[in-house]
Amino acid sequence: QVQLQQSGPGLVKPSQTLSLTCVISGDSVSSNSAAWNWIRQSPSRGLEWLGRTYYRSKWSDDYAVSVKGRLIINADTSKNQFSLQLNSVTPEDTAVYYCARANSGWYFDYWGQGTLVTVSS
């Protein structure tokens, strides 16, 4: 059974960096048949896919245009986890953030528990 456990702060100041980690159990971040995603949800924007990282002989990543240039998703094979780093946050980045696994069909079959992140001074 795959489990994703998220961790990270719930409050971030404007202009600072939002950092979250997702620890994987029951699968490998280096799996050749999975991709590791970050998704957020807010009342104003609904569910929004932010980006992913995945390994297919080499590491690749993709990002939503809305956060491109501010978002980095990294995989840490030694800890079997992946992380989100969103720079220069504004109150519009306030949301519940989820990590999720996409399987070979590219749909999200396992999700983390969610982290409410508030951007406020």
Added chain:
Amino acid sequence: DIQMTQSPSSLSASVGDGVTITCRASHSISRSFNWYQQKPGKAPKLLIYSASSLQSGVPSRFSGSGSGTDFTLTINSLQPEDSATYFCLQSHSTPYTFGQGTKLEIK
């Protein structure tokens, strides 16, 4: 980007009723389409993948159909625990996009 238009935004039905929720994609996505159920304070739960395949452990009263641009989620014989918000997701191409959600109330 592929836009997903979901309807209705909310509906109310009684225990034992059947309901249908629809989602329309702005471009053809073949069968790269999925349905999720979300309850307050919880992560979305996968119900249907690849338009019509039932995820393991999901009751058979849930079913999905469609291909191309038009998709349907049908819930038969509603139970009190089906009260939730339902979302569609296209997994055809990035950026993956979700519908706006349908809030289902069980009377």
